[in-house]
Amino acid sequence: DGGITQSPKYLFRKEGQNVTLSCEQNLNHDAMYWYRQDPGQGLRLIYYSQIVNDFQKGDIAEGYSVSREKKESFPLTVTSAQKNPTAFYLCASSKRTVTSNQPQHFGDGTRLSIL
Amino acid sequence: GQQVMQIPQYQHVQEGEDFTTYCNSSTTLSNIQWYKQRPGGHPVFLIQLVKSGEVKKQKRLTFQFGEAKKNSSLHITATQTTDVGTYFCAGPASGTYKYIFGTGTRLKVLA
Numbered sequence: 588d589g590g591i592t593q594s595p596k597y598l599f600r601k602e603g604q605n606v607t608l609s610c611e612q613n614l615n616h617d618a619m620y621w622y623r624q625d626p627g628q629g630l631r632l633i634y635y636s637q638i639v640n641d642f643q644k645g646d647i648a649e650g651y652s653v654s655r656e657k658k659e660s661f662p663l664t665v666t667s668a669q670k671n672p673t674a675f676y677l678c679a680s681s682k683r684t685v686t687s688n689q690p691q692h693f694g695d696g697t698r699l700s701i702l
Numbered sequence: 703g704q705q706v707m708q709i710p711q712y713q714h715v716q717e718g719e720d721f722t723t724y725c726n727s728s729t730t731l732s733n734i735q736w737y738k739q740r741p742g743g744h745p746v747f748l749i750q751l752v753k754s755g756e757v758k759k760q761k762r763l764t765f766q767f768g769e770a771k772k773n774s775s776l777h778i779t780a781t782q783t784t785d786v787g788t789y790f791c792a793g794p795a796s797g798t799y800k801y802i803f804g805t806g807t808r809l810k811v812l813a
Contacts, residue, residue, distance in 0.1 A: 618799065629790060630745070630803040637799050645800060677744055683799070688733050690747035691792075691801070 590614065593678050593694035600665065600672060601702050608663045608697045610678035617683035619661035620691065623647060624675040633676075636661055637683050665699065673700050704729050706793050708804040716812050721778040723807035725791035732794055734767055734774045735801070740787040781811045 591612045600606045612619065618637050622630040632645030636655040650669025655661055661680075665672045675698050679691040705728045715721050725734065733752045737745040749758055751767035751774060758765045764777045778785055791804040 620800070622803075627808070629805045632800055632802075635800050643798075643800075679745075688750065688752070688794070690735060690750060691737075691745075692747070693744040696744050 591678055591680055591692055591694035593676075593697050595697060596695065598697055598699045599702050600699060603667045605664055605666050606699070608665070608676055608678075608699070610661045610663065610694060611659055612661075612678075612680045612692075612694075613659060614680055614692060615658075616680035616692070617658065618681045618689070619655070620679040620681075621645075621651075621653065621661070621663045622677045622679065624677060624696075626675075630677065633663065675699075704795055704802055706791060706802045706804040708789075708791060708807050710807055711805065712808045712810075714810045714812060715781050717783060718780050721781050721785070721809055723776050723789050723791075723809075725774040725776075725804050727772045727793050729796060730771050732771075734771075735792045736765060736774075736776055737790045737792065737803075738787050739790065739806075743787075745790060778809075781809070783811050783813055785809060786811050 594609045620635040621633040624630050631647050633651050634653040636642035639658050642655050652664045675696050677696045678694045681689040681691045707726050709724050735750045736748040739745045749765050754771050755769045756767040762779045766775045788806045788808045790806045792801040795802050
């Protein structure tokens with residue numbers, strides 16, 4: 588079955604530590620996205636990528652970094668510069684078109700907590 | 703900047719009652735999408751509306767896109783406990799490939 592796999596499901600970060608969240612998709616989608624969701628809140632865009640080796644900052648990119656070396660993979664690193672990393676992180680993918688009109692498919696998410 | 707707001711933020715209904723959530727954009731949208739997120743789960747795409755005044759139905763769910771393409775609504779007839787979750791609308795940000803998600807409406811259905 589095609590889909591998006593995020594790992595790990597739960598992650599704990601120590602002070603001053605960088606952690607990387609994995610996102611892999613086998614839907615052959617060009618576009619991939621990372622969102623942050625805080626309890627009872629909506630989704631805020633961290634980074635997005637429309638094609639391999641290219642990505643753009645979203646609304647809350649500070650303290651995060653990404654790479655897009657392969658079409659299937661879009662890992663997110665939460666750096667020590669992100670002072671409030673505790674949240675639910677969602678990865679999504681979609682087909683790429685000239686205009687934004689494709690549904691996004693989401694992974695099951697990673698819950699990150701700070702120790 | 704461009705904003706997408708939803709009301710109400712929360713809604714508790716008795717099973718069998720109807721429910722409506724409203725989505726309002728600060729700018730005209732080329733299309734609008736609706737997603738449902740079950741408690742502890744991830745958002746799942748429900749539908750996309752493109753045309754001005756468009757109305758689409760999925761069983762007990764009715765989706766509407768405003769004539770000015772700046773607002774949308776989702777109406778659920780005779781809610782069931784399986785309707786519990788948070789409903790999000792999302793509209794494309796002008797000139798980009800990204801979507802702006804609304805603040806969401808959390809629905810609780812009391813049996």
